[in-house]
Amino acid sequence: MGCIYALVGLAxxxxxxxxxxxxxxxGEFVMxxxxxxxxxxxxxxxxxxxxxxxxxxxxxxxxxxQRVLFYxxxxxxxxxxxxxxxxxxxxxxxxxxxxxxxxxxxVPPLTTVDSVSIGGVVLSPENIAIVIVTALVLLAQYALFxxxxxxxxLRATAQNTQMAQLLGIYPRRMIGITFAMSGAIAGFxxxxxxxxxxxxxxxxxxxxxKAFIAVVIGGFGSIPGVVVGGIAVGLIEILxxxxxxxxxxxxxxxxxxxxxxxxxxxxxxxxxxxxxx
Amino acid sequence: xxxxxxLAIAACLLALPFxxxxxxxxxxxxxxxxxxxxAVSLNFVLGYAGxxxxxxxxxxxxxxxxxxxxxxxxxxELFWPVFVLSGITAGIAGAIIGxxxxxxxxxxxxxxTLGFGEIIRIILFNWREVTHGADGIGAIPPPAALGFAFDSxxxxxxxxxxxxxxxxxxxxRTEISKFGRSFAALRDAxxxxxxxxxNVTRIKILAFVISSVIAGCAGSLYAHLVGFISPDTFTFEVxxxxxxxxxxxxxxxxxxxxxxxVFITVLPEALRVSKEYYQVxxxxxxxxxxxxxxxxxxxxxxxxxAKTVPSIAEGGQVVELALDDPAIDLLRxxxxxxxxxxxxxxxxxxxxxxxxxxxxxxxxxxxxARTIHALIGPNGAGKSTFINLVTGVYDRAPGTMxxxxxxxxxxxxxxxxELGIARTYQNLRSFHSLTVMDNVLVGCxxxxxxxxxxxxxxxxxAAAEEAELRATAEAAxxxxxxxxxxxxxxxxxxxxxxxxxxxxxxxAMRPKMILLDEPAAGMNPTEVERLxxxxxxxxxxxxxxxxxxxxxxxxxxxxxxxxVLNFGKKIADGTPEAIRNDPDVISAYLGKRGxxxxxxxxxx
Numbered sequence: 089m090g091c092i093y094a095l096v097g098l099a100x101x102x103x104x105x106x107x108x109x110x111x112x113x114x115g116e117f118v119m120x121x122x123x124x125x126x127x128x129x130x131x132x133x134x135x136x137x138x139x140x141x142x143x144x145x146x147x148x149x150x151x152x153x154q155r156v157l158f159y160x161x162x163x164x165x166x167x168x169x170x171x172x173x174x175x176x177x178x179x180x181x182x183x184x185x186x187x188x189x190x191x192x193x194x195v196p197p198l199t200t201v202d203s204v205s206i207g208g209v210v211l212s213p214e215n216i217a218i219v220i221v222t223a224l225v226l227l228a229q230y231a232l233f234x235x236x237x238x239x240x241x242l243r244a245t246a247q248n249t250q251m252a253q254l255l256g257i258y259p260r261r262m263i264g265i266t267f268a269m270s271g272a273i274a275g276f277x278x279x280x281x282x283x284x285x286x287x288x289x290x291x292x293x294x295x296x297x298k299a300f301i302a303v304v305i306g307g308f309g310s311i312p313g314v315v316v317g318g319i320a321v322g323l324i325e326i327l328x329x330x331x332x333x334x335x336x337x338x339x340x341x342x343x344x345x346x347x348x349x350x351x352x353x354x355x356x357x358x359x360x361x362x363x364x365x
Numbered sequence: 366x367x368x369x370x371x372l373a374i375a376a377c378l379l380a381l382p383f384x385x386x387x388x389x390x391x392x393x394x395x396x397x398x399x400x401x402x403x404a405v406s407l408n409f410v411l412g413y414a415g416x417x418x419x420x421x422x423x424x425x426x427x428x429x430x431x432x433x434x435x436x437x438x439x440x441x442e443l444f445w446p447v448f449v450l451s452g453i454t455a456g457i458a459g460a461i462i463g464x465x466x467x468x469x470x471x472x473x474x475x476x477x478t479l480g481f482g483e484i485i486r487i488i489l490f491n492w493r494e495v496t497h498g499a500d501g502i503g504a505i506p507p508p509a510a511l512g513f514a515f516d517s518x519x520x521x522x523x524x525x526x527x528x529x530x531x532x533x534x535x536x537x538r539t540e541i542s543k544f545g546r547s548f549a550a551l552r553d554a555x556x557x558x559x560x561x562x563x564n565v566t567r568i569k570i571l572a573f574v575i576s577s578v579i580a581g582c583a584g585s586l587y588a589h590l591v592g593f594i595s596p597d598t599f600t601f602e603v604x605x606x607x608x609x610x611x612x613x614x615x616x617x618x619x620x621x622x623x624x625x626x627v628f629i630t631v632l633p634e635a636l637r638v639s640k641e642y643y644q645v646x647x648x649x650x651x652x653x654x655x656x657x658x659x660x661x662x663x664x665x666x667x668x669x670x671a672k673t674v675p676s677i678a679e680g681g682q683v684v685e686l687a688l689d690d691p692a693i694d695l696l697r698x699x700x701x702x703x704x705x706x707x708x709x710x711x712x713x714x715x716x717x718x719x720x721x722x723x724x725x726x727x728x729x730x731x732x733x734a735r736t737i738h739a740l741i742g743p744n745g746a747g748k749s750t751f752i753n754l755v756t757g758v759y760d761r762a763p764g765t766m767x768x769x770x771x772x773x774x775x776x777x778x779x780x781x782x783e784l785g786i787a788r789t790y791q792n793l794r795s796f797h798s799l800t801v802m803d804n805v806l807v808g809c810x811x812x813x814x815x816x817x818x819x820x821x822x823x824x825x826x827a828a829a830e831e832a833e834l835r836a837t838a839e840a841a842x843x844x845x846x847x848x849x850x851x852x853x854x855x856x857x858x859x860x861x862x863x864x865x866x867x868x869x870x871x872x873a874m875r876p877k878m879i880l881l882d883e884p885a886a887g888m889n890p891t892e893v894e895r896l897x898x899x900x901x902x903x904x905x906x907x908x909x910x911x912x913x914x915x916x917x918x919x920x921x922x923x924x925x926x927x928x929v930l931n932f933g934k935k936i937a938d939g940t941p942e943a944i945r946n947d948p949d950v951i952s953a954y955l956g957k958r959g960x961x962x963x964x965x966x967x968x969x
Contacts, residue, residue, distance in 0.1 A: 110475070161655075166472070170608075176652055308473075339487040346477060349477045
């Protein structure tokens with residue numbers, strides 16, 4: 089579960105780094121990813137193709153999202169973008185309700201194997217897939233950002249849009265690419281969640297809050313931070329559920345959020361606290 | 366005409382509940398009124414003070430639950446004391462949130478308050494002994510007084526409307542009072558607000574407390590109206606809705622939040638025709654309203670009016686306050702200028718480091734009272750750092766500074782401002798959304814300060830204070846010749862005049878000492894000429910002036926004494942004549958081999 093939070097948090101941080109925007113509808117991207125997976129499977133596509141189609145669809149949605157909703161607001165207070173994303177999430181959630189109905193749906197499992205035993209620890213193949221895919225996505229991100237020309241341009245745009253523009257980088261395209269990546273990653277999280285949980289239209293909200301906490305623990309804008317934060321949130325949840333009470337697992341997560349905000353606002357790996365211009 | 370329109374609106378508001386027979390619609394209107402109160406409360410924090418709160422559902426919930434827990438199953442007469450109690454409990458929560466808000470900014474504050482709202486919701490869910498958990502609390506009586514119960518939506522409407530009008534009156538009074546100006550100063554330029562004497566800590570907490578008290582009262586009204594509450598009512602969606610109301614109506618305006626509340630409440634009803642799709646359209650509608658109405662509804666109405674900027678010259682001549690004008694006394698240092706000549710500011714062994722970089726290295730210097738002292742040095746010499754240390758923007762070690770004969774342990778900018786240290790900024794930091802007059806008024810302080818209740822009730826003491834502040838502000842504006850542009854937004858002025866507004870703002874604080882950080886930067890020779898006369902006038906009325914400047918002819922003309930810094934160390938100190946010929950200064954500016962003659966040319 090921690091890896092899912094890390095993935096959603098990563099999608100969130102990508103947009104934040106590139107544009108300073110907080111996307112409150114990131115959870116709906118996860119939800120739509122899961123539903124896209126369901127639809128693709130219902131159309132009897134092979135598993136690998138269904139995954140690709142779902143992720144690509146969400147990437148496209150991410151791009152459209154920035155084109156229509158983010159771009160007109162890019163010069164205004166981030167609050168406006170927050171409201172727009174909330175509007176979008178209400179819209180998406182209810183649209184999904186109309187299309188797929190209120191009953192939770194189930195996507196067939198990845199393989200017919202029930203569990204795999206590694207060194208005495210029993211794991212389901214889905215969980216292993218989540219860990220592997222998260223690791224792969226992170227590696228791909230790292231390679232893209234630090235070892236390609238596109239990555240360099242993306243980073244330049246994130247740090248100083250105006251200067252990047254003067255150097256001949258087309259920031260609009262860069263921000264578009266970032267949103268598309270962000271959408272695709274959130275979609276991936278949805279695809280991975282689909283086989284292990286029942287999917288319904290409200291699943292986005294819960295995931296989003298945990299992803300926020302992961303982002304704050306890890307430190308705003310830090311990609312390694314968000315991974316550590318996500319895994320930490322997953323562990324805290326499980327440990328609280330086992331040793332205290334599952335009722336309070338959300339409360340404890342949020343208490344940790346507040347503790348971090350007040351005591352260590354930089355998080356574990358974050359940028360210095362400052363107002364973003 | 367205006368009065369007539371107001372009467373018509375009042376008549377409509379009074380007739381409204383009688384003309385609607387549909388109970389459902391009346392209930393909706395009442396809920397809308399409560400949301401409007403909540404939106405006004407959020408506007409205090411967000412619109413006026415510029416702080417972000419995504420936890421207003423929490424304050425709303427605390428108020429509602431306070432009311433429900435105390436009164437459920439009881440008498441409606443209890444409503445009145447508990448209404449106040451709801452405000453108080455929510456206000457306490459607001460103060461608690463205000464404290465972390467002192468340290469958090471922007472996105473961090475957004476997350477902190479978001480977390481707060483969620484925690485309140487989780488507590489409401491799980492503290493079953495008190496809140497009954499998910500079952501909620503029912504049997505909340507309608508308010509009653511002297512046997513008259515507000516037991517129908519029609520009657521409740523008047524109660525809600527009365528509270529809304531009261532809250533709007535408070536908002537309006539706050540907006541145009543010194544508190545409103547302090548809020549705006551905090552919103553536009555927090556740093557400059559502090560050095561202009563606004564107690565940033567107190568004003569932030571004040572904003573959160575006022576806002577949460579109102580939100581708590583709205584919660585109480587909600588509980589009594591609906592009669593049953595459960596934690597589901599106080600989710601993040603409420604916060605989002607209220608936020609949308611404020612943004613759509615117009616952030617920072619008095620009536621904007623109310624218009625936003627009307628829109629957001631009515632929109633889903635107008636869309637009910639298409640049952641299943643209305644939530645979809647609602648979400649999209651909110652998003653698109655934000656996209657296409659950047660300033661909100663009120664902005665749409667106001668934005669069209671263009672204003673002409675009056676010339677600063679009256680009858681072709683800039684009128685400035687002459688030294689023999691009696692009004693000039695309003696600008697003399699508060700508590701009288703020190704008659705004696707002696708050290709005004711003494712700095713001893715001051716050091717400041719940024720990581721490994723030593724910006725100020727063991728600096729010792731003093732500034733004589735009633736002199737013009739210049740601080741010069743190459744870029745990166747530590748001049749601006751010095752000003753920031755003196756005015757409390759950066760913390761300094763204790764025992765390194767004494768001011769007007771007393772050791773200074775204070776480091777809070779607003780405390781230092783109160784003691785008589787004023788400053789301007791190298792990069793403009795004016796309160797850009799305010800008029801010139803209001804900018805200067807932020808700096809004005811009265812000896813007899815009116816409290817918040819006095820200002821809200823418009824007591825004579827508050828009016829007297831305001832008149833006194835305005836007189837001081839007028840004198841300060843006349844001093845720099847900006848009186849004719851007093852009603853213009855400061856951001857509409859040209860560069861030189863914006864700089865002068867900062868100087869007027871500093872003068873209006875009636876400081877003993879004023880620190881000018883590169884006042885002549887970006888000015889043309891004529892403008893510099895005017896600046897020279899202002900600085901000399903400041904000295905004449907008893908101020909001590911410290912100038913950081915690169916414009917050497919300007920410095921050489923007006924300075925009584927010059928200190929030269931290089932790499933954080935003092936390399937020379939003396940009269941302009943002595944500095945001009947100092948070999949260390951020459952090598953600092955032109956390098957070791959620089960010919961003395963070139964220096965003469967450069968700074969003569």
